[in-house]
Amino acid sequence: MGAILTDLSLDYFSLDGKVAIVTGGNTGLGQAYSIALAKAGADLFFVTHGDNWRETKELIAKEGRRVE
Numbered sequence: 589m590g591a592i593l594t595d596l597s598l599d600y601f602s603l604d605g606k607v608a609i610v611t612g613g614n615t616g617l618g619q620a621y622s623i624a625l626a627k628a629g630a631d632l633f634f635v636t637h638g639d640n641w642r643e644t645k646e647l648i649a650k651e652g653r654r655v656e
Contacts, residue, residue, distance in 0.1 A: 603630035610634040614641040626651040 608625040612618035613634025622632050622644055631654040634644070648655040 601628050603628040606630045608632050612636065614638070614644045619644050619647075622655075623647055623651070626653040626655075629653070631655065 603625060606629070608622075608630040610618055610622045610625070610632060611634070613622040613632065614636040618634070618636075622634055626632055626648040632648055633656045634641070636644075645655050
């Protein structure tokens with residue numbers, strides 16, 4: 589049988605110094621991916637439709653990451 593991964597630390601998946609580009613980053617899966625990438629250390633550039641991108645931008649900023 590395979591090994592069981594018990595430590596899901598982001599130390600194994602560091603994106604420090606990287607920029608992630610996410611389409612649809614303001615809602616649903618795009619928002620979840622944007623936040624997860626920010627938690628892993630990436631700065632974000634996300635493309636959205638509409639005006640509801642501010643909430644996602646604030647959530648990413650709370651992680652100490654830049655977002656455009």
